[in-house]
Amino acid sequence: GNSVTQMEGPVTLSEEAFLTINCTYTATGYPSLFWYVQYPGEGLQLLLKATKADDKGSNKGFEATYRKETTSFHLEKGSVQVSDSAVYFCALSIYNTDKLIFGTGTRLQVFP
């Protein structure tokens, strides 16, 4: 079946530290991959996406590369800010299906 596994949180970092949140997937077809972010009290927002192998999605200093050989889509940021504190969800969708399949989410806490 199709599934997403991401590292458990919380991830606690100091401001300007390097961030990695691991995400791996299992898929029967050729998935598109996504990272969503959920700030406190808000809905999910699309952070970045990649639709084929070796694509790199990037936004707001965050990056993730679609690695087919390792079935991974790890989220990285070179220097986190306090305002990045949120829950991050990795997700996939299979072409010609309608649903997003989410990981369990990773809470990031950034302290000054």
Add this chain to the structure above:
Amino acid sequence: NAGVMQNPRHLVRRRGQEARLRCSPMKGHSHVYWYRQLPEEGLKFMVYLQKENIIDESGMPKERFSAEFPKEGPSILRIQQVVRGDSAAYFCASSLLGQGANNEQFFGPGTRLTVL
């Protein structure tokens, strides 16, 4: 341009009551998706609707749950005879295009249902 609207934001029900959750998609969007997030879990797909049609309800529990998206008005997720296990955050998303388009889904803020 307002985003996806959900109401109420918080809903408290006693066991056996009915819960109605509303979702107004973004302007111009005719595709609506409902997801449920149980405590400490990720979001799980429930149902995908277009105007007046249920396209995919593979994630809906077989009993007590129903969804509609009428020609006029918001999409409604209805839970009859709620039980404590229904306590969760329910998120609605909408998209401009439908399945197969890898189209972005825009999410609402969610309704947090608590069953006493």
